[in-house]
Amino acid sequence: MLFTSLVLLTLLPAVFGQSWQQYLNGLVQALNTYGLTTLASASAALNSSSIGQQVAQSLSTGNWTLFAPSNQAFSSAPINLTSDPTSVLNLLSYHIVHGNFTEQTSPYPNITLGRTLLNDSSLVQLEGNKSQVLAWSNGSDGIFVLNNGTTVSVVNKTVYQNLQVLVIDSVLKIPQNLSDTLSNSTYDVTTLAGALSSINVPTNDSTTLLNVLNNASGITLFAPNNSAIATASCIGGLLPNTTALIALFGNHVINGTTVYSPAFTNGNNYTSASGEPFVFKTNSSGVYVSSAGSNWAHIMRSDVLTSNGVVHVIDSVLLDKKVNTSAANSTYQSATSVAASMTIETGPVGVAPTTSTGH
Structure with a gap:
């Protein structure tokens, strides 16, 4: 498994007494080290808005799963990560799932779903103002996400403190109406x-x-x-x-x-x-x-x-x-x-x- 030594180092501090700013800075540094530099730059922008700061604060406690697009995934997607901070925040939020339970992923055709952080009312209109979900399954080559009629493969796994990081080969699209x-x-x-x-x-x-x-x-x-x-x-x-x-x-x-x-x-x-x-x-x-x-x-x-x-x-x-x-x-x-x-x-x-x- 790649990044093993880094994982061991990042597990040591956990979240004992650190602020969300420290957590976010560490996450950005870890993503850069993992080679996920485009995602790291987008994540750093969480600090630029109050809502983004709330997301970073949420991530600093509890358990989470991040479906992390590779640099190649971002380069292949028609996404401008600098033009609209709200859109970038919503995109990142849809890649973050509450909890860490991918080891419970069902084999296809059965599907596992997790609740994401995406709850912008302009994009999500579920009952009770619930956040949007993400759907994935387990195939012969490992976990893949079911997204807008396509399959997105998990190509690597690692950990940052309380955050499981699943590297994926495409940027996920937010569900349409x-x-x-x-x-x-x-x-x-x-x-x-x-x-x-x-x-x-x-x-x-x-x-x-x-x-x-x-x-x-x-x-x-x-x-x-x-x-x-x-x-x-x-x-x-x-x-x-x-x-x-x-x-x-x-x-x-x-x-x-x-x-x-x-x-x-x-x-x-x-x-x-x-x-x-x-x-x-x-x-x-x-x-x-x-x-x-x-x-x-x-x-x-x-x-x-x-x-x-x-x-x-x-x-x-x-x-x-x-x-x-x-x-x-x-x-x-x-x-x-x-x-x-x-x-x-x-x-x-x-x-x-x-x-x-x-x-």
């Missing part, structure tokens, strides 16, 4: 994006169903892929009936709660935006979801992150047009109440139990 995510051809759900944008909400004809979902705070969408939409004859039969279409697609959504894939198998129960219960099952071929006992859909790609939630791509339309308004409203109110009790997750997100601290 739902509309832009669905329009990304990588995920094979562009037909769904068009369908949702063509459905006007009766209470406001100028607002489409896609806009409603795009503006929700905390949302989980089970998104039928392009072939699923193309072969679902029921959608064509419902086209004149906006109410029925909204009910159908509402049974593909969990409103007010972002549910990541690890939570599918831990006994949790979820209710759709149309008020119908979701059921999950797992077998040797993967994970499946059903709405109120309708047909089963195979989850083809999980944990596609968006600014306000998550998308799970499925291979069939869930053929459930029923509505239970009372159950939908009750579930949403309950989710809002739970989200208001904010915690900081320092372990894998969606896996119980996790160590949480009041916020």
Whole structure:
């Protein structure tokens, strides 16, 4: 392992009595020594703003994981690290995860998620003002991050005091809004994006169903892929009936709660935006979801992150047009109440139990 002697030296002082300024100076020095000079320069800029100083102060206590882009990663990314301090701070924040638990990383296709420091409301609209998450998994060549339809490899590991440093070969992109995510051809759900944008909400004809979902705070969408939409004859039969279409697609959504894939198998129960219960099952071929006992859909790609939630791509339309308004409203109110009790997750997100601290 590279940097072994430096790691031993940096572990000695730990955080006993040092200020956040000392911690930040030591981190910058360590990153320079690791050869991560571009990241070191960006990190030094944390001292230039009060919010950046708060980030440095947070890092000086507890345990953290830094996904650290190499110099080559920065040189290959269209990023100006000097023009906009806020953008640089947000970018760095998305590379920092609460806790140190990468040794618990699941083997692919299972996914591990961690809560990052990114919580700028212009970029993140999760329930309860939660910070954005990062998703990664374990492959034959080690850990890789799932980021905006691409995989980013961890190419080296080291430690700075309480901070695990995972060197990665690309700069991570912050999750986009739902509309832009669905329009990304990588995920094979562009037909769904068009369908949702063509459905006007009766209470406001100028607002489409896609806009409603795009503006929700905390949302989980089970998104039928392009072939699923193309072969679902029921959608064509419902086209004149906006109410029925909204009910159908509402049974593909969990409103007010972002549910990541690890939570599918831990006994949790979820209710759709149309008020119908979701059921999950797992077998040797993967994970499946059903709405109120309708047909089963195979989850083809999980944990596609968006600014306000998550998308799970499925291979069939869930053929459930029923509505239970009372159950939908009750579930949403309950989710809002739970989200208001904010915690900081320092372990894998969606896996119980996790160590949480009041916020």
